[in-house]
Amino acid sequence: xxxxxxxxxxxxxxxxxxxxxxxxxxxxxxxxxxxxxxxxxxxxxxxxxxxxxxxxxxxxxxxxxxxxxxxxxxxxxxxxxxxxxxxxxxxxxxxxxxxxxxxxxxxxxxxxxxxxxxxxxxxxxxxxxxxxxxxxxxxxxxxxxxxxxxxxxxxxxxxxxxxxxxxxxxxxxxxxxxxxxxxxxxxxxxxxxxxxxxxxxxxxxxxxxxxxxxxxxxxxxxxxxxxxxxxxxxxxxxxxxxxxxxxxxxxxxxxxxxxxxxxxxxxxxxxxxxxxxxxxxxxxxxxxxxxxxxxxxxxxxxxxxxxxxxxxxxxxxxxxxxxxxxxxxxxxxxxxxxxxxxxxxxxxxxxxxxxxxxxxxxxxxxxxxxxxxxxxxxxxxxxxxxxxxxxxxxxxxxxxxxxxxxxxxxxxxxxxxxxxxxxx
DNA sequence: TCTGGGGTCCTAGGACCC
DNA sequence: TCTGGGGTCCTAGGACCC
Numbered sequence: 515x516x517x518x519x520x521x522x523x524x525x526x527x528x529x530x531x532x533x534x535x536x537x538x539x540x541x542x543x544x545x546x547x548x549x550x551x552x553x554x555x556x557x558x559x560x561x562x563x564x565x566x567x568x569x570x571x572x573x574x575x576x577x578x579x580x581x582x583x584x585x586x587x588x589x590x591x592x593x594x595x596x597x598x599x600x601x602x603x604x605x606x607x608x609x610x611x612x613x614x615x616x617x618x619x620x621x622x623x624x625x626x627x628x629x630x631x632x633x634x635x636x637x638x639x640x641x642x643x644x645x646x647x648x649x650x651x652x653x654x655x656x657x658x659x660x661x662x663x664x665x666x667x668x669x670x671x672x673x674x675x676x677x678x679x680x681x682x683x684x685x686x687x688x689x690x691x692x693x694x695x696x697x698x699x700x701x702x703x704x705x706x707x708x709x710x711x712x713x714x715x716x717x718x719x720x721x722x723x724x725x726x727x728x729x730x731x732x733x734x735x736x737x738x739x740x741x742x743x744x745x746x747x748x749x750x751x752x753x754x755x756x757x758x759x760x761x762x763x764x765x766x767x768x769x770x771x772x773x774x775x776x777x778x779x780x781x782x783x784x785x786x787x788x789x790x791x792x793x794x795x796x797x798x799x800x801x802x803x804x805x806x807x808x809x810x811x812x813x814x815x816x817x818x819x820x821x822x823x824x825x826x827x828x829x830x831x832x833x834x835x836x837x838x839x840x841x842x843x844x845x846x847x848x849x850x851x852x853x854x855x856x857x858x859x860x861x862x863x864x865x866x867x868x869x870x871x872x873x874x875x876x877x878x879x880x881x882x883x884x885x886x887x888x889x890x891x892x893x894x895x896x897x898x899x900x901x902x903x904x905x906x907x908x909x910x911x912x913x914x915x916x917x918x919x920x921x922x923x924x925x926x927x928x929x930x931x932x933x934x935x936x937x938x
Numbered sequence: 939t940c941t942g943g944g945g946t947c948c949t950a951g952g953a954c955c956c
Numbered sequence: 957t958c959t960g961g962g963g964t965c966c967t968a969g970g971a972c973c974c
Binding site: 544548550552570760765769808809857917 | 939940941942943945946947948949
Binding site: 617698 | 967970971972973974
């Protein structure tokens with residue numbers, strides 16, 4: 515059996531851990547740039563007339579009327595809280611697959627003599643006690659069924675956030691309860707296609723001929739179908755997979771039309787992603803840069819373009835990548851547009867030790883000492899203690915920077931706050 | 939004025955290799 | 957006159973996840 519453990523309203527719950535005064539009151543967390551709502555706690559979800567995707571400026575009045583407390587997103591805090599939750603989980607099984615920031619699969623296959631329902635409650639209670647984060651626990655024979663069990667644990671009140679799918683009757687009952695859209699892996703398009711042939715429940719989906727599923731929904735659909743029928747075919751992965759791409763793209767705080775400002779943002783993003791690349795001990799063989807105007811805007815003339823550079827020698831050196839990115843950016847930048855976002859992706863990642871030099875430009879592999887010193891300083895004294903000048907300095911006027919008006923304090927990662935909490 | 943960000947997997951088609 | 961068969965790699969587009 516596999517347990518799927520999922521934190522409730524994770525980002526909102528993280529904020530509430532440090533704001534007990536907000537207990538019982540509606541809380542919502544905002545996207546980057548405070549653009550729209552991306553997480554709501556239970557009380558905020560109950561205010562059904564407040565939508566997720568609407569831009570903040572359109573619903574600000576509504577939020578104020580309902581006394582909703584807003585937070586800008588604080589991913590450092592959520593990442594830290596996530597680590598705490600996952601570490602508690604590891605006490606319950608030697609095999610834990612961290613699936614996302616707020617979800618894990620827990621392998622319970624050895625526990626044949628354990629009362630799984632009681633064990634599920636024990637997991638749930640221990641996590642909330644140690645971290646303050648409420649969770650739901652779904653236990654079933656396959657990953658897709660465990661995801662469904664988790665959903666039921668939360669949606670059907672009398673299960674009290676723990677549901678075990680341990681009999682064939684319960685599996686059938688669960689499949690009949692679930693709509694196709696409730697199934698992990700069935701998105702909007704597939705749900706529509708299934709509705710077209712009269713399939714609306716998970717159970718009905720499991721009755722669709724496999725040949726149709728394979729043809730219309732590829733091998734991905736076939737796996738879902740088999741998993742729902744109780745046949746496990748999505749492997750359990752305890753070790754985190756090596757990344758295949760590392761990218762970042764963030765909307766600017768305001769629209770920009772001049773190249774130097776965009777270059778500065780681009781250089782800053784390159785330094786962020788190349789740091790991640792080095793932490794994985796990898797180099798990239800390709801670099802993608804893209805640039806877009808605000809596609810929501812109906813007044814502005816639109817322009818979007820992208821380009822991929824294949825590097826003469828794979829690298830993870832911030833400075834070399836900035837040089838390449840600037841060249842790439844110049845190729846796709848056209849003056850006279852109001853740009854909203856620049857993005858960079860590092861592609862074709864290979865382990866550092868597999869980098870092959872270039873016969874014609876042996877010096878292209880660069881001097882590793884500088885970048886090593888660079889990382890050592892930033893690891894010791896904090897992010898951006900030293901940075902590439904091209905990515906802007908603390909004194910430069912970074913018009914591209916994100917807006918975060920409501921960010922909570924760095925409760926778990928800033929020394930002053932740790933001291934305060936220590937005193938408390 | 940203001941509308942998120944970071945990923946993965948699969949397939950088809952084109953270009954190319956011997 | 958007659959023009960194969962077995963592959964790989966890359967890219968774009970689609971679909972999905974949190």
